Amino acid sequence: YDTGNNxxxxxxxxxxxxxxxxGVAGTTQFSGGGTSDTRQLFIGDETARNPGSxxxxxxxxxxxxxxxxxxxxxxxxxxxxxxxxxxxxxxxSDSIKGGANNFDSSLEIVYLGNP
Numbered sequence: 309y310d311t312g313n314n315x316x317x318x319x320x321x322x323x324x325x326x327x328x329x330x331g332v333a334g335t336t337q338f339s340g341g342g343t344s345d346t347r348q349l350f351i352g353d354e355t356a357r358n359p360g361s362x363x364x365x366x367x368x369x370x371x372x373x374x375x376x377x378x379x380x381x382x383x384x385x386x387x388x389x390x391x392x393x394x395x396x397x398x399x400x401s402d403s404i405k406g407g408a409n410n411f412d413s414s415l416e417i418v419y420l421g422n423p
Contacts, residue, residue: 321353322415327385327386329422330418337374349394351365351381357394
């Protein structure tokens with residue numbers, strides 16, 4: 309739950325309210341798919357999917373319908389840093405589950421403390 313109102317529905321990014329270590333996890337599920345499509349899931353910031361050493365990624369070549377990609381990690385962020393989930397897909401026939409099934413994509417962020 310975003311009790312601090314730190315997630316923007318305009319940029320689709322979370323802004324870190326304080327310095328410290330954050331646990332981040334993201335997931336998405338594809339519906340449909342072509343032959344051997346490259347699917348990638350990234351945790352980056354609001355402007356780049358792999359910004360410097362911060363990015364985390366899950367990459368697969370697959371054509372499976374219903375395939376789920378998950379990425380997670382722990383990283384040190386400073387106040388004002390942004391965290392965002394990026395989905396990249398090379399297949400024109402792939403799509404991400406949406407509509408009534410949009411619960412299949414999520415971004416979870418937990419503040420773990422300041423070392």
